Amino acid sequence: MFKIAIDAMGGDNAPEAIIAGVEKARNEMPDVEFQLYGSVERMQKLVEKDERISLIQADEMIEMGEEPVKAMRKKKQSSLVLAAQAVKAGDADALFSAGNTGALLAVGIFIVGRMKGVDRPALMTALPALKGPHTSFTMMDVGANAENKAVHLYQYGILGSFYAKEVLGFDNPRVGLLNNGGEADKGDPVHKEAHQLLQNGSDAGYMNFVGNVESRDLLQGPADVVVSDGFTGNATLKAIEGTAKTILSVMKHAIVDGNTRSKMGGLMLKPALSGVAEKLDYSQYGGAVVIGTNAPVVKTHGSATAGEVANTLQQIETILKADLTGKVAEFVAAHPDELSGKSVDA
Amino acid sequence: MFKIAIDAMGGDNAPEAIIAGVEKARNEMPDVEFQLYGSVERMQKLVEKDERISLIQADEMIEMGEEPVKAMRKKKQSSLVLAAQAVKAGDADALFSAGNTGALLAVGIFIVGRMKGVDRPALMTALPALKGPHTSFTMMDVGANAENKAVHLYQYGILGSFYAKEVLGFDNPRVGLLNNGGEADKGDPVHKEAHQLLQNGSDAGYMNFVGNVESRDLLQGPADVVVSDGFTGNATLKAIEGTAKTILSVMKHAIVDGNTRSKMGGLMLKPALSGVAEKLDYSQYGGAVVIGTNAPVVKTHGSATAGEVANTLQQIETILKADLTGKVAEFVAAHPDELSGKSVDA
Known part of the structure; x- marks a missing residue:
């Protein structure tokens, strides 16, 4: 119970x-x-x-x-x-x-x-992945922290992988780093270092890091777990939300304030448009998790x-x-240095 | 000539x-x-x-x-x-x-x-402002820099104000700081300091700073000049672009792959939907300017x-x-310390 x-x-x-x-x-x-x-x-x-x-x-x-x-x-x-x-x-x-x-x-x-070994818990949310192997992906940190160090982002890769695997049942979840370009050397020093730590962690078998992802592609689902510093993750999530809301509202106005033809078209399209809104409504994937x-x-x-x-x-x-907390704790106990990024950094 | x-x-x-x-x-x-x-x-x-x-x-x-x-x-x-x-x-x-x-x-x-006095030129782009007093706003830096100091953001406030006023003809353009919340104390140390510098610059009469703006509200047009560090600005711009593109594509598929009713509705709605796409197409506002x-x-x-x-x-x-370069140079010559943020910081 x-x-x-x-x-x-x-x-x-x-x-x-x-x-x-x-x-x-x-x-x-x-x-x-x-x-x-x-x-x-x-x-x-x-x-x-x-x-x-x-x-x-x-x-x-x-x-x-x-x-x-x-x-x-x-x-x-x-x-x-x-x-x-x-x-x-x-x-x-x-x-x-x-x-x-x-x-x-x-x-x-x-x-x-x-949790022991975790420096800065993150806020994690799910978003729709329109072309991925799964219908959603999770992103963290979306705003628990205004600033993050590289090692925090590495920890999010580990934690997010556990969540995607144990809770969502994703097999070998793909971890991506939200960055301002695809190449490994992109970003500020924090993101460059995070990329290296995540790659090392992936090489050591602790996660499946697939490299940088860009905010432009997120809704296509290029990764199952998107790791970000809290400031950028927050701005990105809010930009996605705001843009979706704005477009759907502009669209609605175009139909309602349009001529008879537009109004009739809107009526006929309503089921299809509701499907779109539903696809984009990420509240269906549950609440935001403090990880x-x-x-x-x-x-x-x-x-x-x-x-x-x-x-x-x-x-x-x-x-x-799924005993997420227990499984992460077991991992941390078995690999006491992993979450510090020290051993993978060596 | x-x-x-x-x-x-x-x-x-x-x-x-x-x-x-x-x-x-x-x-x-x-x-x-x-x-x-x-x-x-x-x-x-x-x-x-x-x-x-x-x-x-x-x-x-x-x-x-x-x-x-x-x-x-x-x-x-x-x-x-x-x-x-x-x-x-x-x-x-x-x-x-x-x-x-x-x-x-x-x-x-x-x-x-x-330009003399400018530490880190920025990439500036225009985006639609659906509810603002003008139809577009400009945002910078959207990716020239992977990292920025607070004083750079202050300089963008000055430069962006000149652009909005002299080139776009906006009267007393509103400068906003892209941040992760509305209150003055939001954000990491860089954004907190930038907020203070911009406020001081505004108090000194060098711009019209209206405070923090959030990425969720950008397309509503809460500011005419949105100042951001290059990393966050880049992620935000790409998130807006990617979301708009994704929604319009999902919408198109819902119509094209839908039943006859959806297809007919789509046909009738086409003029209205084109209007929406046009409103959101920011290439109509011109190219990206290195400022x-x-x-x-x-x-x-x-x-x-x-x-x-x-x-x-x-x-x-x-x-x-508009002689933008000349006007900024004049300003810098007349106020040699302003762009360093030193005098406004005092």
Whole structure:
């Protein structure tokens, strides 16, 4: 029986959407216990307690706009901090929130804690891979860190490979380095060094590094695991999101504000266009995962529906079943120097 | 009479497309002389020499895949190097190429030369601004540099403001810093410092800094001049390009491979969809400009048509007419410490 600690107060539609998602998940996931942290008074109106759903009182909540580390330190009775403490104490196996991303990162790193050997946990997200062997790829770091050293990127290659293999079931996942050109000597010193470390790690058999990838090609799926520094990964992810959103909106306006012919064409094309939007909607691939912490810490977006909350909870169960944390820990124990990049660098 | 030195051998369809573009431009631009550098034997079959078109023999050419600095040093008789030398010698006022971007940057920086006070020239491109007061914005650096210091970004704010004001005719152009969040304290140390320098420069009246902008919002046009380090700017530009291309291609497939209803809908929607593609096609805003060199150095894409070549040549004439280089030089002479960021930092 896995136990998931849930920040029931985080997100635009909390606690309603979170609780509706938990109820949906409860029916689909018989082997999971759900611990809901939040206002018991509000929560108990929304859900019947049962043997697999428990309600735990939290007197405070962290708002979307709050400064993450400050909020974590000040609001010790918040739903997010209490849920993270439960994971730290071993009372829960994983942490879920739809609230403040920065605060979730902060409690993931400082309360749940960094995995031994991992210097800088990363935020990882899945994106559609339109021409790859799989329908999606994962990219990290998409914004946990404003700056990264080369060795962090190397660690993301290892961690991402474990995730793609153990959780997604990808065989020999291809690791790519997001860089500003295809050749090995491209990029600033950090990316040049990261390329070398990843190549050495690949030569040593720890991953399958396929070289640099460029942001222009990402949606084609040139790699299963795309490794990036947090600043560039964040800018790239947001550029992809923003461009997709802008184009679909411009397209919609062209149809709606167009002449009768355009409107009729839009109506006839609607099923095909919905298919396109669906292909590009990466929320279907689950939430964003904080990778490199002592237990799974997973985020869904603030406006997530009950269905998306349930999907993310299922993703957490998959991560737990795959024992991602345990497998990485085993690897680190067996190869104590690998994650420092030292031995592969020699 | 302005003189433009043209690398007639650079680009996928050179020299044909280049020469066809020059002929088109010659008819539209009575005050410009065109110096075509390349194989005279090949060129003279394509164009009649006249008093405003001269053909100058170049025995070599730099290929698309060549390592830029190495190629520039080795191929001293290449069309690109000879054209750049003509600008340096004062025999031409500006440089144009549709060839190897890196090589154009190299000759721009090392032969045409950096403008006094500018540390690291940048590559600048225009992108559509769908909701801004203008239809486009310019972004720099989109890849001339793999690394930038904060003071470079400050210089881009000054240079970009001059370009937007003098060349594009924008009144009091809004300068934004591409960063990973809206607040002033966001980003790595380089971006935090750049934010401070830009703010100080704005307070001193040298530009109109509107704060951080995020890649997600760029196409909405939150700023007229977007300043970025070259690594992030390159990743962001390529992510926007790649996403737009991918979506339009997925859309096309959804129509073409769809059922009869989809195909008919696509046919009816075609004019509206073409309008969308046109809105997003930023080649209409001209070529990429190397900003910060002693004379205008401008690039159009490798597969540019004659019409695009002619448009870019007109853009160069506009830059020359606006006397961009002279105006920046005047500013630097009047404020000798401004571009170092020192006085605004105090």
